[in-house]
Amino acid sequence: MEYFFLLLFTGLAAVLVGAGLLTSYLVAPHRPNPLKNSPYECGEPTIGQSWVQFNVGYYLFGLLFLVFDVEAAFLYPWAVVFRQVGLTGLIEMGLFLLVLIVGLVYAWRKGALEWV
Amino acid sequence: MASVPMEHALVLAAVLFALGLAGLLVRRNIIFMLMCLEIMFNAAGLAFVAAGARWAQADGQVMFMMILTVAAAEVAVGLALLLGFYHHFKTLDADAAEGMRG
Amino acid sequence: MIVQATHTVLFYLIAALALVMALSVVFSRKLLRAAIALMGVLALTAGLYILLGAEFLAGVQVLVYVGGIVVLIVFAIMLTRSSDLLEDQPTLPRALLGAFVGLVFLVMSSAVFFSSPFQADTSGAQVTDDTVAIGRSLLDYGPKGYVLPFEIISLLLLAAAIGGIVIARKIPAPSQPFTSGGDLPGEADFTQPRSQREEA
Numbered sequence: 001m002e003y004f005f006l007l008l009f010t011g012l013a014a015v016l017v018g019a020g021l022l023t024s025y026l027v028a029p030h031r032p033n034p035l036k037n038s039p040y041e042c043g044e045p046t047i048g049q050s051w052v053q054f055n056v057g058y059y060l061f062g063l064l065f066l067v068f069d070v071e072a073a074f075l076y077p078w079a080v081v082f083r084q085v086g087l088t089g090l091i092e093m094g095l096f097l098l099v100l101i102v103g104l105v106y107a108w109r110k111g112a113l114e115w116v
Numbered sequence: 117m118a119s120v121p122m123e124h125a126l127v128l129a130a131v132l133f134a135l136g137l138a139g140l141l142v143r144r145n146i147i148f149m150l151m152c153l154e155i156m157f158n159a160a161g162l163a164f165v166a167a168g169a170r171w172a173q174a175d176g177q178v179m180f181m182m183i184l185t186v187a188a189a190e191v192a193v194g195l196a197l198l199l200g201f202y203h204h205f206k207t208l209d210a211d212a213a214e215g216m217r218g
Numbered sequence: 219m220i221v222q223a224t225h226t227v228l229f230y231l232i233a234a235l236a237l238v239m240a241l242s243v244v245f246s247r248k249l250l251r252a253a254i255a256l257m258g259v260l261a262l263t264a265g266l267y268i269l270l271g272a273e274f275l276a277g278v279q280v281l282v283y284v285g286g287i288v289v290l291i292v293f294a295i296m297l298t299r300s301s302d303l304l305e306d307q308p309t310l311p312r313a314l315l316g317a318f319v320g321l322v323f324l325v326m327s328s329a330v331f332f333s334s335p336f337q338a339d340t341s342g343a344q345v346t347d348d349t350v351a352i353g354r355s356l357l358d359y360g361p362k363g364y365v366l367p368f369e370i371i372s373l374l375l376l377a378a379a380i381g382g383i384v385i386a387r388k389i390p391a392p393s394q395p396f397t398s399g400g401d402l403p404g405e406a407d408f409t410q411p412r413s414q415r416e417e418a
Contacts, residue, residue, distance in 0.1 A: 003268065004221065004224070007224070007228075056199065056297060056386055056387075056389045056390075058293050058296070058297070059195070059196070059199060059290070059293050059294065059297055059386050060382075060383060060386055060387070062286075062289060062290045062293045063192045063195075063196065063290065063378075063379065063382040063383070063386065064379060064383075065286060065289075066188050066191070066192055066282070066286040066287065066290055067188070067189075067192065067375050067378060067379045069188075069281060069282050069285065069286045070184065070185050070188045070282055070286070070375060071372075071375065072281075073181070073184070073278045073281060073282055074181065074356070074368070074371070076274070076278075076349060076353075077274070077349050077350075077352040077353030077356055078353055078356070078357060079353075080349045080350055080353050081350055081353035081354050081357065084354065085353070085354070085357045088357070088359070089357045092357050092359075092365055092368070092369070093357070095369055095372070096368065096369060096371075096372040097372075099369075099372035099373055099375075099376050100372055100375060100376060100379075102376060103375065103376040103379040103380060106379070106380055106383070107379065107383055110383055110387065112383045112387065122336075123331075124229070124233070125229075125266065125270065126331060127328070127331070128233045128236070128237070128266075130324060130327045130328060130331070131237065131324065132236065132237070132240055132259075133323070133327075134320040134321070134323045134324040134327075135237075135240045135241065135244055135320065136240070136244075137316075137319060137320050137323055138244065138316040138317055138319065138320030139243065139244035139316070140316075141312075141315060141316035141319055141320075142244070142308045142312055142313050142315075142316035142317075143244075143308070144308065145249070147249055147291065147294060147295060147298070148243075148249070148252060150291065151243055151252055151253065151256050151291065152243065152244060154256060154260075154283075154287060154291075155240055155243060155244075155256065155259060158259065158260060158263055158283070161263075162263055162266065162267075165266075165267055165270055165272050165275060166270060168272075169270040169271050169272060170336075174348065174351035174352050174354070174355045175355065177272055177274075177275055177348055177351070177352050178352055178355050178356055178364050180272075180275055181275075181278070181352065181356070182367060182371065184278065184279075184282055184283070185371045185374060185375065186374070187283070187287065188282060188286060188287060188375075188378070189374050189375060189377070189378035190378075191287050191290055191291065192290065192378045192379070192381075192382045193378050193381045193382050193385070195290055195291065195293075195294040195382075196381070196382040196383075196385035196386040197385055198294060198298070199294060199297055199298065199385075199386055199389050200385050200386070200388065200389060202297075202298045203389045203390075208298060
């Protein structure tokens with residue numbers, strides 16, 4: 001029941017957007033023209049491919065983000081039961097975090113956090 | 117409010133897993149293979165959550181967290197290996213590594 | 219009653235959509251499209267978790283799978299310039315073999331599934347607060363607790379972080395970050411003036 005209104009809201013939003021798109025599709029004039037498909041007139045047509053190869057630094061940041069994202073996912077249940085588990089929970093979570101901080105220190109020392 | 121019958125969720129998980137398995141075997145591009153692997157992990161997690169909801173135990177959800185972590189670690193190392201593979205072989209075809217067999 | 223019916227309809231809707239998305243991951247030929255379809259499968263699974271009463275897991279699914287893993291896969295696609303590495307169509311024996319193995323798996327698992335009696339029918343009971351339950355059993359060091367796997371998971375994450383850094387750091391960055399390095403056919407060398415470029 002609690003999600004019923006969320007569902008209703010989502011459905012209404014979808015209908016609203018769909019109706020807008022449909023109306024514009026039905027009402028707007030269609031005059032296709034090769035010039036309209038060209039890039040913005042101030043730009044040059046690209047030479048070669050526009051698919052550039054990205055720097056591997058993006059991957060290193062993404063990797064570290066993923067690892068600490070998972071860590072954060074484990075922090076939530078611990079935080080919710082923190083009052084019940086008390087000191088033992090703190091020590092267990094401290095061990096968990098300590099191991100991961102080793103990874104962070106390693107990444108830092110190896111310069112993985114610096115943009116090359 | 118046992119709204120979703122566990123059997124149906126488990127069948128869905130099995131079908132997703134089989135799809136991922138078939139894709140893993142058919143594909144040759146390593147990124148596609150990793151994506152199919154993610155579908156399989158996801159299906160396994162879905163099966164655990166469905167069973168855990170049926171028996172009203174937290175174990176299924178805890179196992180889901182474990183699967184999630186394994187999937188994250190797998191994708192992190194797997195994609196790093198893939199980048200090294202691409203750098204070395206200049207291709208993503210898994211068959212290019214045939215020569216590595218001992 | 220109507221809530222129940224809505225849930226059932228939603229379940230089948232989400233399941234069908236997830237299957238379609240998974241099929242398009244398996245059969246798509248474009249990498250980025252497959253990645254978006256994978257994101258769809260994972261997000262729809264989060265919807266299923268809400269229906270199964272595991273709201274926290276739905277959040278974690280979106281946070282880690284959709285926000286982390288799919289992003290990393292998209293980074294890897296961008297890093298490998300894979301648009302022209304579209305794979306050739308799989309050979310027929312290979313496709314048949316894959317379909318066969320998938321079907322065999324499906325038949326075997328459903329045979330096991332439909333022949334095993336599921337005991338302990340507590341349908342109707344539900345984990346009241348899933349986050350609390352997860353936290354309690356993760357940090358519980360008793361016989362039913364998961365504290366040892368929990369600590370080992372931190373080692374797994376450490377190994378993944380260090381392994382990924384060690385492997386990925388050996389890959390040199392492309393010389394010019396926002397061009398393709400000039401090694402593509404039809405790509406001119408912009409360090410030369412235009413007049414010389416035309417001759418070459």
